[in-house]
Amino acid sequence: MSKQIQDAYIVAATRTPIGKSHKGFFRNYRPDDLLATTLRAALAQVPTLDPAAVEDVIAGCAIPEAQQGLNVARIAAVLAGLPKSVGGVTVNRFCASGLTAVQMAADRIRVGEAEVMIAAGVESMSMVPMMGNSPSLSPTIFANGDEDVGIAYGMGLTAEKVAQQWKVTREAQDAFALESHRRSIAAQQAGRFADEITPIEVTDRGLNLATGEPVVKTRTVNLDEGPRPDTTLEGLARLRTVFAARGTVTAGNSSQTSDGAGALILASEAAVKRFNLKPLARFVSFASRGVRPEIMGVGPIEAIPAALKLAGLKHEDMGWIELNEAFAAQSLAVINTLGLNTDVVNPMGGAISLGHPLGATGAIRSATVVHALQRENLKYGMVTMCVGMGQGAAGIFERV
Template sequence: MTQLQEAYIVAATRTPVGKAPRGVFKNTRPDDLLAHVMKSVMAQVPQLDPSLVEDAIVGCAIPQGPQGLNMARMGVLFAGLPNTIGGVTVNRYCASGVTALAMAADRIRTGQADVMIAAGAESMSMVPMNAILTDMNPAIFSKDENIGIAYGMGLTAENVAKQWNISREAQDAFAAESHRRALAAQAAGYFNAEITPYDVSDMGVDLISQELRAKGFTVSQDEGPRADTTAETLAKLKPVFAARGSVTAGNSSQMSDGAGALLLVSEKILKEHNLTPIGRFVSFSVRGVPPEIMGIGPKEAIPAALKVAGLQLSDMDWIELNEAFAAQALAVIQDLGMDESKINPLGGAIALGHPLGATGAIRAATVLHGLQRTGGRYGMVTMCVGTGMGAAGIIERL
């Protein structure tokens, strides 16, 4: 049996995250965002010939419309990378980006590749969730055990809030803290190292001259954090998924647009090109849970990923637990007895946004740069996944 080799991360970057559907990237194609981070991540390692890259694995939760036609391959070509590089788009809903990272790492660990790009991209402005073209199997509705598959994500969050006794007050406080941490991180410049600014060029009509004019601007920071968000202001919002519920737009993740990319190499490439790794991919696990409480998924995936790595939860210095909803994040924290000071230190999806299939790659960049800045050793990216799953990936800083 061939012994597994290590997969090293030598670069990681992301775009800023824009708000959907009317934010800074509302007219920017997701394949253009993807090409931007692919080009940028390669530029971070100029001594590595791009022709050495063998494949690009890209996560996308709704691979249709502008992000269809195998967006991974489109991104490679639009980035001006050698056309010898392959591309495949993978879909595990919200865990698509971290799944792409795990798959790229596995190609290297099994000796099938030496250089890989892992990425994620999503535009919820151009491909909103309610525009999904799907034909549900009648078995979903004819069998009671399958009906949870059809539940909207918000309703599953209400189910979790009820089953785990997560109060509205706790959810709003958690959401307000997400914004506070994100704003503090922006003010301190903590995101600067992981973000590659994006130049937007929009066309619009001048209402006075009636002329079509181009408007250009540079996006360099996440659009979502709001300084006016407090637990008190959030408490005024009405539930949106259940009449007597507790889940609101304010304590749920934001719909967003964005992309992230990482460059992975084998030890052979590290030595031959004298590269300095920023991280080592350690382990990845996925576990299933009942679809009607899909938000609790990380509580099963996290212990599984830790077991594979031979580590304990206390070994984690930085945990990016995707805040799909405050209710599900709090339930996971409660069930596993997690240290909240280590979770989303710079804020989470409630403030920073959640561009679905891109989030795993984006937050992996956050973990790597955060560990570099703070000197921590181990970090984790974890999230719940639609239809009842949880995913978790562990990275070691080098």
């Protein structure tokens, strides 16, 4: 028997601050513990919800191995103290893993298979490197010419290809990067991230060299670590290219490697009423599309129109767009090709300044959109990103 499609509502949304990888404040914070902390924070936003009503925890993770392996979603659910009846599954769509988790959770509710779901994402690029601890690409990937070899050697080469094909200059990329930092700093100073961020307590351990005694210090972090108020065009222009000798892509106009987590709780209309919950947004639509791997950065050019078509909307209807800034080159290619309004794209900066903890980013940016729609009294918002190996993803939310 077919079931009537029902709405899925976001009733809680939060994220950690984003830390710099390797030297940042989460460098010693295990990702499973970080995700568990974030799950507890999301549940704390809905005290009237019975945790036993949660059907499943779906968590995105781009490199699900080592400290974030062995089904980190289920491990975090147990660590968070959720009832053992609550399941957990880890999903991987690289940079869109967290957004895919939101989509999958929403779909379970929309088809009537669940009433309450948790969608999340986590990534520690401090503990698990970009390609994993023991990457092993199929040798066949090298058989199809330069384009696949480029993918094997790094995402930066795909950004160079996009910059060339879409004629995005070094100057335009650096200006975009500077604006990302400017917007992030302004948003931090204005307290605009406060609603979406759960402060996290971190412990730093060291050694007093004079006495030989261990030193343990605890502090609370509540802001993203990446934005730099001292960023200038002159400083960005001095940076060397890192992927091609005569290229345009630098560390300054690329996303930062980062650590972080995000979580959202979704509920059906029946669950909203039963547990006296306040909906923040409705999940409207999602689309993913593939593109040639060597120009993976332009994936949103295909995914955004597809998500808009499913929703019966136009990009002009979007009051807030979180376009993940994997690279300035691909961000500008997407913006210019689709004619997006730059005033509504990343109003508080993006991954170039805030950081990009891979599989967590989709959940983190979904929390950003949900709270931005409420704070700014906007109707529709979108989260979109390019995805490694040639994909794009986009999800649309509506303020309730």
